[in-house]
Amino acid sequence: MAEAKIVLDGLSKSFAGRAVLDGVNLTVEKGESLAIIGQSGSGKSVTLKCILGLLQPDSGSILLDGEEIVGAKGARLERIRAKFGMLFQGSALFDSMPIWRNVTFALTHGQRIDGARMRKIAEENLERVGLPARILDLRPSELSGGMQKRVALARAIAPRPEIIFFDEPTTGLDPIRADVINDLIVSLVDDLGITALTITHDMASARKIAHRVAMLYEGKIIWRGPRDRLYDSGNPYVDQFVQGRAEGPIQ
Template sequence: MADHKIVLDGISKTFGDNHVLDGVNLEIERGESMAIIGQSGSGKSVTLKCILGLVKPDRGSIRIDGQNVVGLRGRDLEKMRAKFGMLFQGSALFDSLPIWRNVTFALTQGKARDATNMRKIAAENLERVGLSSKILDLRPSELSGGMQKRVALARAIAPRPEIIFFDEPTTGLDPIRADVINDLIVSLVEDLGVTALTITHDMASARKIAHRVAMLYQGKIIWRGPRDRLYDSGNPYVDQFVQGRAEGPIR
């Protein structure tokens, strides 16, 4: 039996008349990197928010390490979230804080304490993503978009989470800088032994960073398979999406 880290079973979510998720089933193994692809508005972000506990599904269960996390509150929810690291779309760094406090934010809960040790931890994690300690005291606005993304990666891994979520990790980056971020994600996932879940519409990113890919369409997972089959899936919806064709079953 596979060693599942995350299991989504029949997850459904409706907002008014908008049926966003309609029975999503997905299993992610421990140490696996999974990518969910799909059109804008297909429910990728809502799926992620359900796992994070930011949105409560109407039906279904989400199990992490065998524990159903749907409906967790208070300390139980915080204990579960302590397993998570997150790379937000657009990096979402705090412009009012220097880089070292951004990187160690999850470790200090945003409070200025134990500065010497936190600066050391920040420097170590910046080095992991190829950045110099010379930027510790800079503000995010003083960095390029690619450097901001690296800082956000350093922040995501600083607490040494068991699971890292990547929300459109290459958005806003040119192809070269995007590939640098993809390479970093691959090396970090392998080096740290974490489980990773990425939502993306960047096919180059999905093919590079994921072991397996799943496609979400009209609220359901309609295909899943190894990344090497992404362009040879045998599924007309997947074929149209990954090849970016206007003509096909997706309207």
């Protein structure tokens, strides 16, 4: 039996009386890549923020390696977060820092320490995402959007996290550059044995990077299944969403 890395059980969260998450149940297995799809406002980002401890759910449980993490604070929360890496939607690089300091930021917390070793670590991680050492001293603004996304990916993997969260990893990229990022995510998950949880609107990305896909609708997981069933789910809500049809049960 596969080992559960993350287990969400009855996760609920409301804002101003509106239920955004309404009893979410979901399991992510160790070494699995799982994508969560759904409309804007369906609760994908809120789910991620609850796992990261940025939001506290109103009710429900989040188990990480069997440990309850809802309500974690202080040193325990920091220990839990040390297991996570994050690729933000807009890359979220620091333009005041050269690329090598961006890549090693989680290792130094922005402090100017052990420069030679950090440059070497940055170079090794940039190489993993197909970027040359010559960009080490450039600023993010000097790179294209696709290169910035790869730098952000190098930063996410530099501390060798157990879990990486991908927030719309292909947003703002043309189809070719998006496919490059998808290929990198697949190879990194396979090579490093990382557990991956992705939220995305990009069906091509979901089909390529995920072992399984789950759909959030009105605060609940309404379908989950292997990626090759995404366009053959038998669920009218999923079918309408993945095919981008205006007509159907989703209004």
